[in-house]
Amino acid sequence: MMPPVQQNAPVMQSPIMSPITPPQPIMTPGVGPKKYGDPYSLLKTIAIVILSLTTIAFICLFIWILSQYNEVKEDVDGQIANAVTAAVDEQKLSDEKEFAEREKYPYKSFAGPVDYGELSFKYPKTWSVYIASDNLKSGDFEAYLNPSEVESVNSKNSLYALRVKIRDKSFESVVQEYQKAMDKKDANLSVESITLECGVTANKYTGTLPNTEFSGYVVVFKIRDKTAIVQTDSILFESDYNKVLNSITFNA
Numbered sequence: 296m297m298p299p300v301q302q303n304a305p306v307m308q309s310p311i312m313s314p315i316t317p318p319q320p321i322m323t324p325g326v327g328p329k330k331y332g333d334p335y336s337l338l339k340t341i342a343i344v345i346l347s348l349t350t351i352a353f354i355c356l357f358i359w360i361l362s363q364y365n366e367v368k369e370d371v372d373g374q375i376a377n378a379v380t381a382a383v384d385e386q387k388l389s390d391e392k393e394f395a396e397r398e399k400y401p402y403k404s405f406a407g408p409v410d411y412g413e414l415s416f417k418y419p420k421t422w423s424v425y426i427a428s429d430n431l432k433s434g435d436f437e438a439y440l441n442p443s444e445v446e447s448v449n450s451k452n453s454l455y456a457l458r459v460k461i462r463d464k465s466f467e468s469v470v471q472e473y474q475k476a477m478d479k480k481d482a483n484l485s486v487e488s489i490t491l492e493c494g495v496t497a498n499k500y501t502g503t504l505p506n507t508e509f510s511g512y513v514v515v516f517k518i519r520d521k522t523a524i525v526q527t528d529s530i531l532f533e534s535d536y537n538k539v540l541n542s543i544t545f546n547a
Contacts, residue, residue, distance in 0.1 A: 395421075399535075402542075409546075411436050411461045412518035416525075417542040419535060422456060436461040454509060456532045457539060460524040466517040469524070470498060473515065476505035483510075491516065492541045504528065512536060518545050 399419030407414035418424075418440055425445040427437040439445050440457040447453055462469060477484045477500075484502040491497055497516035504511055509528040516523050525543070527536040 402538075405438070405440075405459075407438070407459070407461060407545075408436055411521060412523075412545040412547070414459070414461060414518060414523055414543070414545045416539050416544070418457065418539055434463055451507070454528045456527060456529070456535060458524070458526040458528070460526075461518060462522045462524060464522055465520065466515070466522045469515055469522040473498070473500055473505065473513075489514070491543055493544050514540060519547065 398421050401420060402417035403420050403422075405414075405416050405418055405424065419442070422440045422442055423445050425439045425448065427439065427448055428435065436459075437448075438459040439448055439455050440459070441455050445455070473484075473486070476482060477486065482503070484500055484505070486498055486500050489497055489499045491514075495516050497514050500513040500515070502510065504513065504526070507528070511527045511529050512533070513524060513526040523545070525540065527533070
């Protein structure tokens with residue numbers, strides 16, 4: 296049998312649940328929340344990196360240019376120093392040459408034996424003269440001239456600024472001797488006809504002198520029944536030699 300239903304029994308109600316509100320972040324005044332992936336920050340970082348690399352590159356370039364400049368400057372300074380030294384040496388050499396040339400004046404006069412046509416000419420006063428044969432009535436006349444002093448005339452290796460010979464032979468026979476020397480194999484000797492200031496015609500030989508290793512000049516001309524030979528053993532004396540030739544006189 297069913298129990299009886301109670302009338303007017305109180306009804307139990309569930310308590311009302313309030314919705315849960317999530318915690319809110321604590322905000323510091325003036326500071327906003329961090330933002331990740333900001334494009335402006337990325338661009339700023341890239342710009343700083345590029346600027347840093349550019350600065351480093353410019354510094355390296357500056358250092359390299361400065362080193363190149365210093366090298367070029369040292370090279371230029373060295374060239375200038377060498378040029379100055381060369382100019383000073385050249386000027387010094389020029390002054391010495393001018394001094395040596397001035398010291399030759401006034402020129403002295405040379406005169407050979409009267410019986411041999413009294414061959415005369417002018418020569419530098421700084422030269423010494425050695426006459427191997429003088430006051431001859433026959434044979435060859437020989438004189439040697441050289442700056443400062445005359446070396447031994449008996450040595451084949453002695454070099455003279457001027458040799459003067461008056462040979463007791465005809466002009467034709469002496470010229471023939473030089474022609475034989477020119478006809479030798481590998482001979483380095485040439486001849487030309489010249490006219491001296493005194494008006495006489497002469498043969499001038501240029502090149503390696505016969506029976507020597509010297510390279511010089513020889514002028515051969517006729518004096519009466521004899522033959523004059525005026526020779527320099529070196530082309531270094533060419534200027535003085537030409538002055539001697541231009542001053543030659545003799546009694547025909």
